[in-house]
Amino acid sequence: MQRRNFDHRFSSAIITMLAAGGAPLANTDVSVEQTRHAFAFGNIGFDFIPLANNETEEPAERPFGGASVSKLGDLADLWLDLFNTATLPFYWGGFEPERGKPDTRRLLATAKWFAERGTTVKGHPLVWHTVTAPWLRDLDETEIERVQRERIRRDVGDFAGIIDSWDAINEVVIMPVFDKDDNGISRLARKIGRIPMIRLAFEEARAANPRATLLLNDFDLSSAYECLIEGALEAGIQIDAIGLQTHMHQGYWGEDTMLAMVDRFARYGLPLHLTESTILSGHLMPPEIVDLNDYQIPSWPSTAEGEARQADEIVRHYRSLVSHPAVESINYWGITDDGAWLGAPVGLVRSDGSKKPSYDALHSLIKGEWWMPATTLRTDELGRLTIRGFRGDYAISASGRSASFALGEVDAATVTLA
Amino acid sequence: MQRRNFDHRFSSAIITMLAAGGAPLANTDVSVEQTRHAFAFGNIGFDFIPLANNETEEPAERPFGGASVSKLGDLADLWLDLFNTATLPFYWGGFEPERGKPDTRRLLATAKWFAERGTTVKGHPLVWHTVTAPWLRDLDETEIERVQRERIRRDVGDFAGIIDSWDAINEVVIMPVFDKDDNGISRLARKIGRIPMIRLAFEEARAANPRATLLLNDFDLSSAYECLIEGALEAGIQIDAIGLQTHMHQGYWGEDTMLAMVDRFARYGLPLHLTESTILSGHLMPPEIVDLNDYQIPSWPSTAEGEARQADEIVRHYRSLVSHPAVESINYWGITDDGAWLGAPVGLVRSDGSKKPSYDALHSLIKGEWWMPATTLRTDELGRLTIRGFRGDYAISASGRSASFALGEVDAATVTLA
Numbered sequence: 001m002q003r004r005n006f007d008h009r010f011s012s013a014i015i016t017m018l019a020a021g022g023a024p025l026a027n028t029d030v031s032v033e034q035t036r037h038a039f040a041f042g043n044i045g046f047d048f049i050p051l052a053n054n055e056t057e058e059p060a061e062r063p064f065g066g067a068s069v070s071k072l073g074d075l076a077d078l079w080l081d082l083f084n085t086a087t088l089p090f091y092w093g094g095f096e097p098e099r100g101k102p103d104t105r106r107l108l109a110t111a112k113w114f115a116e117r118g119t120t121v122k123g124h125p126l127v128w129h130t131v132t133a134p135w136l137r138d139l140d141e142t143e144i145e146r147v148q149r150e151r152i153r154r155d156v157g158d159f160a161g162i163i164d165s166w167d168a169i170n171e172v173v174i175m176p177v178f179d180k181d182d183n184g185i186s187r188l189a190r191k192i193g194r195i196p197m198i199r200l201a202f203e204e205a206r207a208a209n210p211r212a213t214l215l216l217n218d219f220d221l222s223s224a225y226e227c228l229i230e231g232a233l234e235a236g237i238q239i240d241a242i243g244l245q246t247h248m249h250q251g252y253w254g255e256d257t258m259l260a261m262v263d264r265f266a267r268y269g270l271p272l273h274l275t276e277s278t279i280l281s282g283h284l285m286p287p288e289i290v291d292l293n294d295y296q297i298p299s300w301p302s303t304a305e306g307e308a309r310q311a312d313e314i315v316r317h318y319r320s321l322v323s324h325p326a327v328e329s330i331n332y333w334g335i336t337d338d339g340a341w342l343g344a345p346v347g348l349v350r351s352d353g354s355k356k357p358s359y360d361a362l363h364s365l366i367k368g369e370w371w372m373p374a375t376t377l378r379t380d381e382l383g384r385l386t387i388r389g390f391r392g393d394y395a396i397s398a399s400g401r402s403a404s405f406a407l408g409e410v411d412a413a414t415v416t417l418a
Numbered sequence: 419m420q421r422r423n424f425d426h427r428f429s430s431a432i433i434t435m436l437a438a439g440g441a442p443l444a445n446t447d448v449s450v451e452q453t454r455h456a457f458a459f460g461n462i463g464f465d466f467i468p469l470a471n472n473e474t475e476e477p478a479e480r481p482f483g484g485a486s487v488s489k490l491g492d493l494a495d496l497w498l499d500l501f502n503t504a505t506l507p508f509y510w511g512g513f514e515p516e517r518g519k520p521d522t523r524r525l526l527a528t529a530k531w532f533a534e535r536g537t538t539v540k541g542h543p544l545v546w547h548t549v550t551a552p553w554l555r556d557l558d559e560t561e562i563e564r565v566q567r568e569r570i571r572r573d574v575g576d577f578a579g580i581i582d583s584w585d586a587i588n589e590v591v592i593m594p595v596f597d598k599d600d601n602g603i604s605r606l607a608r609k610i611g612r613i614p615m616i617r618l619a620f621e622e623a624r625a626a627n628p629r630a631t632l633l634l635n636d637f638d639l640s641s642a643y644e645c646l647i648e649g650a651l652e653a654g655i656q657i658d659a660i661g662l663q664t665h666m667h668q669g670y671w672g673e674d675t676m677l678a679m680v681d682r683f684a685r686y687g688l689p690l691h692l693t694e695s696t697i698l699s700g701h702l703m704p705p706e707i708v709d710l711n712d713y714q715i716p717s718w719p720s721t722a723e724g725e726a727r728q729a730d731e732i733v734r735h736y737r738s739l740v741s742h743p744a745v746e747s748i749n750y751w752g753i754t755d756d757g758a759w760l761g762a763p764v765g766l767v768r769s770d771g772s773k774k775p776s777y778d779a780l781h782s783l784i785k786g787e788w789w790m791p792a793t794t795l796r797t798d799e800l801g802r803l804t805i806r807g808f809r810g811d812y813a814i815s816a817s818g819r820s821a822s823f824a825l826g827e828v829d830a831a832t833v834t835l836a
Contacts, residue, residue: 173641177682190685195643196650223591225643228611231649234613264595267608 004323009039009370011407012388013251017379018416020401023086024383024418030398034372035118037084038391038408039322040273040329041366042122045086045114047335048076052113053106061094067338071353079335082363085120087275087331088163099135104158111162122331123163124275125170125217126152127201129178129185136184141191145183149204156208165213167243167275169201169261173220173228180291198232206238217243217275221261227270242268243275247333249285249292249344252313256318266326273329274321281310281356282345283373300339302345302356311357314348315365322370422741427457427788429825430806430825435797436834438819442801443835450818452790453536455502456809457740458691458747459784460540463504463532465753466494470531471524473827479512486754489771496767497753500781503538505749506581508573509549517553522576529580540749541581542693543588543635545569545619547596547603559609562602567622574626583631585661585693587619591638591646598709616650620657635661635693636666639679647686653670660686661693665705665751667710670731673738684744691747699728699774700763703735712722713760720755720763729775732766733783740788 051072053144058069067075088110089095096102111121120279127148136144156166175197176189189197198216205214216232216239218225230241242265246258254262265272281302289295321327334340336347348359372389379385387394391408401417435443468477469490476487485493506528507513514520523644529539545566554562565603573582589596593615594607616634623632634650634657637642648721650657660683663677671679683690699720707713739745754765766777790807805812809826819835 157709174644177641177644190617193648193652213822220641222640222642223595223638224640224645226595227591227642227645227649230612231645234611234649 008325009390011391014384014386014412016414017383020417025379026381026383028379028398029376030396032377034394035395036393040085041083042085043335044088048109049110052110074353074373080117086114087122087124090123092133093131097417117161120314121163122165125167129175129183132183143190152204153208153301156205160209164211165324166205167217168205168214169198170217173218173224187319194346195231202237213239213240215243219245223351239272241273243273243274247278250287251284251356252279259320271328272326275331276333278333279310279313280328280345281306296397301341307356311361314358315361374418426743427808429809432802432804432830434832435801437836443797444799445795446816447794448814449792450795451792453813454611454811458503459501460503460749461501461753467528470528492771498535504532504539505542508541510551511549514551518569524615526584531769533580538582539581543585546588547593548600550603559606562606570622571626574623576626582629584623585635586623586632587616589637591636591642613649613653617655620655630660633659633661637663659689659691661691663694665696668705669702670697677738680742689746690744693749694751694763696751697728697731698763699724718761725774729779730777735781
């Protein structure tokens with residue numbers, strides 16, 4: 001395996017510990033424990049909407065799929081033990097299937113449920129031509145633009161403070177030429193053009209939540225996306241991060257291809273988010289399928305051989321991406337095979353709720369190699385100790401008192417126990 | 419064959435003929451003859467540089483190929499009888515292989531030679547990463563940008579009035595990611611971005627010749643080019659026409675595919691120029707070749723079967739494109755197989771100088787179905803006659819006196835013989 005450099009992910013700092021009164025805590029055993037990565041290890045949180053809303057019956061409509069309600073408790077434990085960032089579904093067609101009746105209450109409860117468990121929450125997406133509101137079809141383009149703008153303002157405003165990160169607009173490269181259905185968003189994009197579509201999404205979202213991190217997100221990682229990004233940046237649109245989808249239903253691309261792609265998009269000096277990554281634990285989708293949605297089969301089992309391969313590939317995928325300084329986020333697309341998109345065995349957990357080898361492999365990496373569990377260290381005569389670890393938040397405690405600090409840019413800090 | 423509509427290419431007008439003194443030329447036979455199409459039927463004029471410069475020896479360097487000097491006279495007759503627009507080569511590496519010694523004199527003579535024969539002349543290209551000046555490799559990006567700007571100003575200025583149409587920049591989609599060689603233009607594009615590259619090309623060319631028609635030209639006709647065009651237009655760059663390359667060494671695409679592509683680019687409301695069309699009269703290049711330059715074979719013969727196919731396809735190609743209202747120009751890429759790019763049998767004339775069936779087929783269309791030869795018509799008692807024909811310039815004469823008029827938007831005109 002190629003050696004990769006993770007120096008930019010780790011820091012060491014000399015921490016001077018002070019007791020509550022301000023005196024150095026000399027020659028004392030203290031317990032240090034990491035509480036958060038300074039890196040978004042995310043996954044979709046779609047499955048947990050019923051759990052967060054105390055719904056015990058299967059929802060009548062699950063426009064995005066999702067795991068069986070009875071299994072959500074155990075699944076949540078597995079999810080929360082591995083990931084720190086949840087993506088929630090705001091597909092307009094699912095969120096507001098009937099005009100004027102958005103599903104705000106249930107999504108807000110879900111976002112809060114995640115936030116209370118220390119998870120950052122992201123919304124996906126504010127503008128997209130697929131799964132968009134079917135009632136847009138009855139409107140002319142001027143009206144579509146107006147209600148699209150209103151929708152962004154409303155939802156970004158309603159969730160501000162709980163969701164401060166959004167895929168502002170999704171898959172713009174194909175948006176105006178998408179011809180699989182008649183939908184209002186493609187029609188609007190065809191009329192006003194791609195860059196005005198991006199502008200309206202960012203403009204409204206920014207106005208509704210100036211603190212939000214706003215992404216442009218796409219599956220088309222060809223030169224087309226480069227050209228689109230360059231056009232949007234030249235047009236003065238402030239893009240906070242570039243979203244790169246990497247659904248690998250047709251096979252893991254390998255580190256070299258993945259990093260060469262990442263390098264192309266790193267050229268813009270913007271943070272890169274790998275927004276949608278999937279790696280299969282079953283047979284691969286044939287390479288001739290262009291739109292993944294076209295591959296519909298009755299059963300797509302997870303296999304022992306596939307699970308071993310997935311465990312190997314997911315570690316290589318995360319290791320290579322975390323080694324790249326421009327990458328700030330990897331979002332895996334699905335915790336379980338139960339109710340997964342296309343029925344594909346993409347999960348880290350089998351449909352029966354048991355962990356696949358990929359779960360343990362990724363856990364060993366993220367919460368093992370890249371994580372400091374509770375560790376006892378001893379201060380010197382001046383109350384100092386040196387901590388080296390994955391950048392992020394840490395808790396430190398001694399004699400029943402505690403404090404927190406961030407390991408990052410600074411190489412020395414003073415921490416007072418309270 | 420699908421019926422296509424050519425109404426937008428034809429006009430009829432009532433012409434009132436006046437004698438030199440101003441009296442109506444009643445009940446008189448007059449001769450009407452078309453002199454030019456209001457449509458650019460072009461071809462490259464690369465081959466004729468030696469002829470226009472009275473060079474009887476083969477040039478030492480022919481960076482763009484070209485036909486044998488001894489055959490140029492006959493070839494010129496065939497060329498001039500079919501085409502009205504010539505593209506001349508301004509590849510920087512061929513035009514100025516040694517810094518400060520541009521080939522201005524020979525190209526100016528060639529442009530004048532064409533202009534004197536009633537041919538519109540176009541220059542190709544002002545900025546391109548391929549066949550660019552090799553000495554750019556020794557310069558840093560700031561200096562490359564400076565000399566690129568100077569080169570545009572100099573050449574567009576030197577040829578203004580004779581060449582008023584330019585491919586301002588070529589193949590920008592791939593420009594910054596082109597990795598087949600180390601060249602100064604890709605390096606500059608990587609540093610400053612695609613849209614600033616387009617801006618500098620248009621800015622300098624426009625300043626040097628405000629009357630010029632300036633094109634963006636590309637072979638990548640995917641969504642990437644759409645995104646690039648939209649970005650450039652949003653950035654306020656005035657593009658006069660969109661150039662679409664259609665080298666069909668791997669087979670004619672067919673009318674439906676071609677027109678669907680044209681429709682995608684017609685969306686911007688700009689004139690479309692099919693800048694580089696080729697159709698083979700020999701075996702096709704295998705479909706797996708991505709960069710056409712990678713297909714190098716010792717001999718690529720024109721065959722009887724291939725020539726019949728080419729004749730059929732070229733007529734379908736021109737007929738379909740001329741039927742599309744957004745298309746203003748079709749430029750075929752090569753008159754002869756002699757010295758053709760890649761040695762491919764793309765010409766309308768064989769290497770031995772004889773015409774292929776495609777030459778006659780295209781001639782029957784352009785100078786037959788779409789052309790009015792000298793025709794005798796008779797004016798009525800008020801001196802009027804009705805002319806219907808392909809839009810363009812016409813000459814009219816009676817009793818040794820003549821006049822000219824344009825058949826286009828106007829449905830009535832008065833013409834005075836002089």
